[in-house]
Amino acid sequence: MSARRIVVTSGKGGVGKTTTTVNLGAALAKRGKSVVLVDADIGLRNLDLVLGLEKRIVFDLVEVVEGRCQLRQALIKDKRFDSLWMLPAAQTRDKDAIDGAAMANVTEQLAEMAEYVLIDCPAGIEHGFRNAVAGANEAIVVTTPEVSAIRDADRVIGKLSEKHLPVRLIVNRIRPEMVRAGEMLSVDDVCEILSSELLGIIPDDEEVIDTTNRGEPIVLDPTKRLAAMYDKIARRLEGEIVPFTNLDQRSFFDRFLTGLRAG
Amino acid sequence: MHVLQSDASITPQPAPSRSRSPQPRGRAIVVTSGKGGVGKTTTTANLGTALAQRGSRVALVDADVGLRNLDIVLGLENRVRHHVLDILEDRVSIEDAVVADKWSPTLHLLAAAQAREKDDVDTDRMRELVAQLCERYEYVLIDSPAGIEKGFQNAVVGADEAIVVCTPEVSAVRDVDRVVGLLGSRFTPQLIVNRVRPALVKKGKMLSVEDVNAILRLPLLGVIADEPDVIVAANKGEPLALRADSPTGAAFRAIAARLSGEETPAPTVSLEPDGFFGKLTSLFGGRRSK
Numbered sequence: 193m194s195a196r197r198i199v200v201t202s203g204k205g206g207v208g209k210t211t212t213t214v215n216l217g218a219a220l221a222k223r224g225k226s227v228v229l230v231d232a233d234i235g236l237r238n239l240d241l242v243l244g245l246e247k248r249i250v251f252d253l254v255e256v257v258e259g260r261c262q263l264r265q266a267l268i269k270d271k272r273f274d275s276l277w278m279l280p281a282a283q284t285r286d287k288d289a290i291d292g293a294a295m296a297n298v299t300e301q302l303a304e305m306a307e308y309v310l311i312d313c314p315a316g317i318e319h320g321f322r323n324a325v326a327g328a329n330e331a332i333v334v335t336t337p338e339v340s341a342i343r344d345a346d347r348v349i350g351k352l353s354e355k356h357l358p359v360r361l362i363v364n365r366i367r368p369e370m371v372r373a374g375e376m377l378s379v380d381d382v383c384e385i386l387s388s389e390l391l392g393i394i395p396d397d398e399e400v401i402d403t404t405n406r407g408e409p410i411v412l413d414p415t416k417r418l419a420a421m422y423d424k425i426a427r428r429l430e431g432e433i434v435p436f437t438n439l440d441q442r443s444f445f446d447r448f449l450t451g452l453r454a455g
Numbered sequence: 456m457h458v459l460q461s462d463a464s465i466t467p468q469p470a471p472s473r474s475r476s477p478q479p480r481g482r483a484i485v486v487t488s489g490k491g492g493v494g495k496t497t498t499t500a501n502l503g504t505a506l507a508q509r510g511s512r513v514a515l516v517d518a519d520v521g522l523r524n525l526d527i528v529l530g531l532e533n534r535v536r537h538h539v540l541d542i543l544e545d546r547v548s549i550e551d552a553v554v555a556d557k558w559s560p561t562l563h564l565l566a567a568a569q570a571r572e573k574d575d576v577d578t579d580r581m582r583e584l585v586a587q588l589c590e591r592y593e594y595v596l597i598d599s600p601a602g603i604e605k606g607f608q609n610a611v612v613g614a615d616e617a618i619v620v621c622t623p624e625v626s627a628v629r630d631v632d633r634v635v636g637l638l639g640s641r642f643t644p645q646l647i648v649n650r651v652r653p654a655l656v657k658k659g660k661m662l663s664v665e666d667v668n669a670i671l672r673l674p675l676l677g678v679i680a681d682e683p684d685v686i687v688a689a690n691k692g693e694p695l696a697l698r699a700d701s702p703t704g705a706a707f708r709a710i711a712a713r714l715s716g717e718e719t720p721a722p723t724v725s726l727e728p729d730g731f732f733g734k735l736t737s738l739f740g741g742r743r744s745k
Contacts, residue, residue, distance in 0.1 A: 203522050205491010235603050236489050236633060239625040287604055306527050315491035315601035317521050318573050318668035347522060375687045402660040405625050416627035
């Protein structure tokens with residue numbers, strides 16, 4: 193068994209990489225998949241907080257690379273899903289503490305243990321980005337419908353193509369009412385500018401702030417609308433053909449037309 | 456006139472109008488956060504605009520080599536011809552590389568190189584550049600990239616003051632806390648808490664400014680509420696600090712006043728839920744705070 197190794201990246205920070213990694217990981221685990229989440233943001237780790245596992249950290253990625261512990265010892269099992277694991281980043285070290293070869297090696301080993309390895313990339317395109325990408329064979333680029341985020345995503349997609357990694361997009365924090373008012377780029381605009389395949393659309397939802405602060409992935413609560421959206425992304429990742437949620441609540445007729453065009 | 460600093464890299468220009476009399480050195484302030492997407496670039500653009508609108512000469516430096524965005528937020532992306540690395544590598548002078556702002560004549564932008572890497576920046580040269588800018592401008596605001604790698608170090612190296620931008624989220628607070636540690640004892644960073652949603656704070660679903668600063672314990676420079684017009688303004692390239700009717704703009708003008716040493720009321724956002732009264736109170740500059 194060798195897992196799919198997917199890096200979640202964006203260029204720009206704060207667009208939702210960690211939230212996406214956690215919720216997608218949890219959505220896959222909910223479907224019975226075995227998943228390891230890797231925090232590649234050495235020095236500025238946050239994946240542990242968003243999963244609510246920060247108090248359980250004993251060893252970290254850098255200690256694994258430096259041979260100071262076994263990989264298995266550093267993995268932390270999620271509180272809620274038996275098949276979800278996390279490999280935390282070191283907090284008091286630099287990104288230079290490991291190199292791409294070491295990261296690729298760790299990712300290879302993790303790929304023998306699980307079906308999915310999701311790597312949460314740091315912001316930027318420096319050493320930390322190169323490490324995160326080193327072990328991946330697929331990429332998810334998260335962006336928001338803002339000119340600056342799209343410009344950064346474009347730059348990152350260029351770097352990923354140099355490495356021949358297949359790229360799929362998640363457009364995060366869409367506000368349908370702003371798109372309708374012409375104040376925000378639409379998902380179609382974003383996909384066209386970046387000429388990349390769409391994997392998912394996530395609307396802006398203030399619930400995420402609260403669930404993130406509490407360390408509870410939003411997919412745990414099936415009554416939340418975002419839970420269904422992450423589930424859909426997980427199914428698409430599994431190869432299912434799942435229609436995209438139409439966030440635009442114009443009229444029935446409009447939706448009907450859009451459906452026709454998309455179909 | 457050239458006694459204090461070795462001005463070797465200044466190209467011979469016909470009688471520059473600056474420095475008729477010796478001027479005090481400008482203030483070099485880095486805007487940083489650790490975490491990305493918390494509002495560093497928005498803060499840099501708006502604070503620079505607000506300071507320039509007060510009559511100060513201001514240089515904005517985009518230190519995010521490879522992922523520049525300050526030009527977009529200022530609406531100057533089509534006017535950029537040269538970048539910081541062109542100066543550091545002696546291809547152009549500072550005067551040739553700066554882009555004058557569309558809205559505020561005393562505001563100048565130094566763009567980052569987009570097709571280069573952060574490792575290309577020589578840290579010592581970056582320090583020299585900021586020092587040279589401080590001779591020409593009253594404020595030099597340096598927009599740091601996210602993270603704590605080489606790009607962060609280059610952004611910080613020439614600065615003598617730091618503003619840290621944080622949002623009311625545990626992950627952002629943790630990152631800022633780490634950055635404050637890395638900045639070390641050379642700096643006493645001042646804090647801007649950005650994207651506060653008073654209605655969520657009231658419901659207990661968001662950290663309050665007090666919660667954030669109970670952890671960070673920094674001098675509070677400003678508080679900015681989360682408003683959708685920030686996204687629109689950034690996409691349009693028109694800083695909100697120019698708009699008299701924008702609460703966000705007012706918040707940045709208050710920060711500029713505070714930074715200039717003016718006595719201003721303590722920074723806060725109204726805890727009134729959004730709505731007519733919430734808007735009304737923010738129009739009155741958040742007087743009901745306290």
